[in-house]
Amino acid sequence: MKLSRRDFLLTSGVMVGLMASGKFLHSQAWAYTYPSEFEYAELDLEEVGWEAYRNYFKKWCCSTVLAGLVSQLRKRVGGPWKDFPIDAYRWAHGGLAGWGALCGTMVGAGIVIGLVTKDTDTAEAMVNDLAFFYSYTPLPQYQPRKILKAEIQNMSVAGTPVCHISVGRWMSAEGVAFFTEERAERCARLSADVAMKAAQMLNEWYKNGKKYKPKNRVLYNLLHNGITSQNNCMDCHGANVPNPEETYATLKK
Numbered sequence: 001m002k003l004s005r006r007d008f009l010l011t012s013g014v015m016v017g018l019m020a021s022g023k024f025l026h027s028q029a030w031a032y033t034y035p036s037e038f039e040y041a042e043l044d045l046e047e048v049g050w051e052a053y054r055n056y057f058k059k060w061c062c063s064t065v066l067a068g069l070v071s072q073l074r075k076r077v078g079g080p081w082k083d084f085p086i087d088a089y090r091w092a093h094g095g096l097a098g099w100g101a102l103c104g105t106m107v108g109a110g111i112v113i114g115l116v117t118k119d120t121d122t123a124e125a126m127v128n129d130l131a132f133f134y135s136y137t138p139l140p141q142y143q144p145r146k147i148l149k150a151e152i153q154n155m156s157v158a159g160t161p162v163c164h165i166s167v168g169r170w171m172s173a174e175g176v177a178f179f180t181e182e183r184a185e186r187c188a189r190l191s192a193d194v195a196m197k198a199a200q201m202l203n204e205w206y207k208n209g210k211k212y213k214p215k216n217r218v219l220y221n222l223l224h225n226g227i228t229s230q231n232n233c234m235d236c237h238g239a240n241v242p243n244p245e246e247t248y249a250t251l252k253k
């Protein structure tokens, strides 16, 4: 039996998809649970947003999302959260030490999601939904109770979780350079948006007996495109998007 990627995306789950799409997964990919001493409690979104926003100017995107979530978990849960090293992840700013790769906000949120859900599938589904939110929502939406750096006018749709493209699209909409107070303000507000979205998803999961209903299909882009990817091939390849199956001789057809 040979399934096309499209067939199994329409008819079956991720595992069937992975098995049908070739031997690129050598080891078992089934979900598993794992222990962690970090517990969750329902969080106040507004407080999470404010802590993420106000800490940005010192901690930058990744650590400030951690600050937004962890500061509240310290109050609501305590325990190991009290010693959680928020600043140990600051290197993830600017898409990994300024390399413009993955926006650090999602790294920060993903760290907390992984620590509290203790289940590979749940964490993957939540982080995937967060990437969809980040990529296809006009951002930033957060309105600070007190503006700390600058007034800004524009929201933009990143179309991708990639820092460089996301911030570049916003800069071109706003008409400002990277090293400006406006751009810092934008990333601070966007950090609040991502921290609040993560807290909202975690609250939902928590209140639902620690069950999470994914809103988007997990590994959709990978299976659909046949390569780790986003739905934006033409941004870089123009009209001549290469076909991953024809390119890689090592992939069995």
Ligand code: HEC
Pocket: 225, 227, 229, 230, 231, 232, 233, 234, 235, 236, 237, 241, 242, 243, 244, 245, 247
């Ligand atoms: C952020 C920019 C970017 C995006 C978006 C992107 N690519 Fe690429 N891709 C590249 C670059 C750069 C290379 C390396 C090309 C080279 O060196 O010739 C590459 C290489 C590839 C290759 C292997 C080399 C080749 O030319 O065959 C494949 C296959 C490929 N991309 C497919 C895709 C597909 C399918 C998508 C969308 C799902 C996509 N790419 C999205 C930048 C991008």
